Amino acid sequence: MREIRAHLQEVLGEAPSQTDRRVRDLRDHFRAPAKKINGEYRYVLEGWAENRTNGSRKAISDAIRAQVLSPQRCAMCGRTPLDHQVVMVVDHKVPRHWGGSDEISNLQPLCEECNAGKKAYFANYDQYADAIRQSAEHPEPHGRIGELIKAFRGDWVPAELIELVASMKQYQEDWRKRTRELRLLGWTYETKKRKDPKTSRIRVWYRVTGWKPWPEGSIAAEVRRRDPSNKRASQSDR
The missing domain is CATH 1.10.10 (Arc Repressor Mutant, subunit A)
Incomplete structure (x- = not known):
């Protein structure tokens, strides 16, 4: 990941803040496991992802999104849009690139702040x-x-x-x-x-x-x- 950021810095003049997320998103299209090489974990491009559909992931339907967000309360901090003016988003409990599915049992409502914090924390792993x-x-x-x-x-x-x-x-x-x-x-x-x-x-x-x-x-x-x-x-x- 350090080398990816350094390359983007050289090519673009800056490394985008969502570089980690963009690398994770690649796994919707490609097999790119992290392998331990000479004591360090490095991403290795092995080919197309086996479960890709026309090169893209099927979006969560509006009905499922409404069902997940219906409690109108963040599953982590408990804040609500009406009382705390937070914006709610659909979160995958187990991230897709870690094997998580789009099944309703793997989805939960999070406010944008908790969602960003969770992604930053999970990125460490x-x-x-x-x-x-x-x-x-x-x-x-x-x-x-x-x-x-x-x-x-x-x-x-x-x-x-x-x-x-x-x-x-x-x-x-x-x-x-x-x-x-x-x-x-x-x-x-x-x-x-x-x-x-x-x-x-x-x-x-x-x-x-x-x-x-x-x-x-x-x-x-x-x-x-x-x-x-x-x-x-x-x-x-x-």
Whole structure:
């Protein structure tokens, strides 16, 4: 991305403020995954996108847009057009370039300010788009977490990315607990902590060292069945 911005600066005299978004929009037309090359993630053009339609994406219909915006309240900050004079837009909970769909279940109303902030925040993780795409659509948080760290193939995964992916379907306050519970399913992983020199904040990373196939049926139910603390509680109730 740094090289793309530098090129635009040289050609146009400035790098447009929406450069990151324009690169994301290219994925409606082309396969351009971010691959780790010599320790850095770089975009690689591989060809046309398989799901493109006449080179463009079908727009969300006016009826769907009206349905999504009908609550007239921002899903993030709670502000409304009438009380706070904010403009509402349709947002994809899981961005399209991360594998999100235009299904109503993946759409939500956001005010323009929250929508811009969310896009800026998510742009920090665009380099991991392919790993996110492999995990984001799993219906359970255990599955999303596991598929994400597995997609890194032994590389370190930042904890904040695990939290983001775990909460894509619904907010997961206990995403750390969900990660620990993978061990009940036979998964193994390592962790490391380092202080960020820019913020002095302690950052945490995870790296998978072994995994098992997902159980049939509900992962959460299988975790509860294998959790020894649940067995102890059941015995004490007797």
